[in-house]
Amino acid sequence: MNAAILVQAAGEFTRTSGGEAATFWVLAPVAVLAALGMVLARSAVHGALLLVVNLFCLAVFYLLQDAPFLGFVQIIVYTGAIMVLFLFVLMLVGVDSADSLVETLRGQRMAAIVLGAGFAGLLVFPIGGVISGTKAAGLAAANNGGNIQAIARLLFTDYVFAFEIVSALLIIAAVGAMILAHRERAGGKITQKEMLRRRFAAGGPVTPVPGPGVYARPQAADVTPALPPASDDPGHPGDSGDSAGGDADSPHPVGAGKGAAR
């Protein structure tokens, strides 16, 4: 319901051409700067966040151009799902795996910038000159009865085979990602016995250590915890001297009581 109102508002805003121009000229520099920042940012996480800004600007451009369905899909799929996936992988790989700035091919950076400038000039000036006089036919007729309905009508009639093939592609991608991310365990599964043996072999406390503020060593229910003492041993407050029922005179030696069964 809210989305419908929002779409209608966006449409109203679009029809006044001045509003569209203002939105475009505000958001286009933001999109370009965010894209440049993504390329230039040293940290990959900053790059990912700047890409989110850029994709959001593109979503607004879709809304401006009578494509509300694509605009919302852009926000949900790209800035929602895909960028979260990117951030997950960034965190898995390690944020500190910074980009090395060593040039492995000599002169590659300069050549890339020159090629990019040439490519931009080629795209913008001749093609831009050819299309600069075009008038948009507008989507008012095609969107008659709703953009989403019109897209659905096309998708399930003219493009239904492409739709089916894409569904197969998505299933293959999901299975492929599972196969690629699956890792065979080297050396078999660690049993509980093995885990216990390792814990005892390492020395140190075998039971889980009580949380901060709990004045007891064992976590057994029948051991009364000590009061917070005026201790001379700040590290282990429960240990000190004649504490009432601490683990100094505990009937449970460490590792044999109920606490060790955890």
Next chain:
Amino acid sequence: MNPANYLILSALLFTIGAVGVLLRRNAIVVFMCVELMLNAANLTLVTFSRINGTLDGQIIAFFVMVVAAAEVVIGLAVILTIFRTRRSASVDDVNLLKY
């Protein structure tokens, strides 16, 4: 407003993405630049859809988004697999076929 402005913007974004693919060495950043190029192409498709007054461009842009989602899943899984064996996400470390 003249729709050619959107086309010029998308050309600029595509170029920035292409330069990023050439410049950066981190595989994940290269991948994000590829996403930027795909989105620039999508903006072109949506603009052409508006210029022509038909919705076919929007349908193709929708398919591009779906394929890009599948591509991201597989690509990131490949990057993770390489990271497990090489402990690095740099594209320069994957050079076993070079010699």
